[in-house]
Amino acid sequence: DTEVTQTPKHLVMGMTNKKSLKCEQHMGHRAMYWYKQKAKKPPELMFVYSYEKLSINESVPSRFSPECPNSSLLNLHLHALQPEDSALYLCASSLRGGTSGRTYEQYFGPGTRLTVT
Amino acid sequence: DAKTTQPPSMDCAEGRAANLPCNHSTISGNEYVYWYRQIHSQGPQYIIHGLKNNETNEMASLIITEDRKSSTLILPHATLRDTAVYYCIVRDPGGATNKLIFGTGTLLAVQP
Numbered sequence: 001d002t003e004v005t006q007t008p009k010h011l012v013m014g015m016t017n018k019k020s021l022k023c024e025q026h027m028g029h030r031a032m033y034w035y036k037q038k039a040k041k042p043p044e045l046m047f048v049y050s051y052e053k054l055s056i057n058e059s060v061p062s063r064f065s066p067e068c069p070n071s072s073l074l075n076l077h078l079h080a081l082q083p084e085d086s087a088l089y090l091c092a093s094s095l096r097g098g099t100s101g102r103t104y105e106q107y108f109g110p111g112t113r114l115t116v117t
Numbered sequence: 118d119a120k121t122t123q124p125p126s127m128d129c130a131e132g133r134a135a136n137l138p139c140n141h142s143t144i145s146g147n148e149y150v151y152w153y154r155q156i157h158s159q160g161p162q163y164i165i166h167g168l169k170n171n172e173t174n175e176m177a178s179l180i181i182t183e184d185r186k187s188s189t190l191i192l193p194h195a196t197l198r199d200t201a202v203y204y205c206i207v208r209d210p211g212g213a214t215n216k217l218i219f220g221t222g223t224l225l226a227v228q229p
Contacts, residue, residue, distance in 0.1 A: 042219035108160030
């Protein structure tokens with residue numbers, strides 16, 4: 001299985017809602033990532049988890065709350081979002097989170113397209 | 118990580134080779150060149166990476182100049198399904214984070 005799956009594919013939520021995005025991989029990867037991509041822009045890193053521990057938070061607002069309950073699952077909890085948070089949210093995984101001397105390819109899911117109304 | 122420069126867009130005829138250039142004039146000795154692509158409304162897809170030597174896999178070839186200041190991704194026989202944004206990324210294996218920092222990329226349009 002060489003796939004990263006993301007659910008839901010599309011999500012529409014109001015500014016007062018609480019929702020969650022889910023990402024799953026069964027490749028034995030120990031690093032997982034959340035990226036945000038606005039229309040016609042490149043993906044931007046939000047969070048990195050390595051061995052189920054948060055290793056990078058790219059100064060993301062607290063209305064986005066990541067969670068890594070186990071090595072296969074990554075969640076992104078959303079609360080009190082703004083319309084400008086509407087974007088494609090991409091999850092990725094890699095074998096490891098990076099060690100001195102080598103880098104690892106990242107495998108991306110298809111993304112969740114989020115619309116905040 | 119070093120910065121990369123790519124043309125914003127390129128066209129290629131179906132069946133011909135697509136040559137996508139990337140300039141990374143500030144690359145340091147231990148930084149790798151990675152290529153990803155993103156087909157419309159999908160997640161990015163890893164293509165290939167290299168350090169100094171030219172590399173080839175089932176998807177593409179990567180040619181890195183001897184001074185390592187630029188590289189070219191070659192898709193030998195482009196098809197309509199290769200229409201995508203292609204990102205050239207320079208990465209330092211010395212970091213502990215495995216971060217990917219995407220530039221603006223090149224939109225390759227394969228024409229029938």
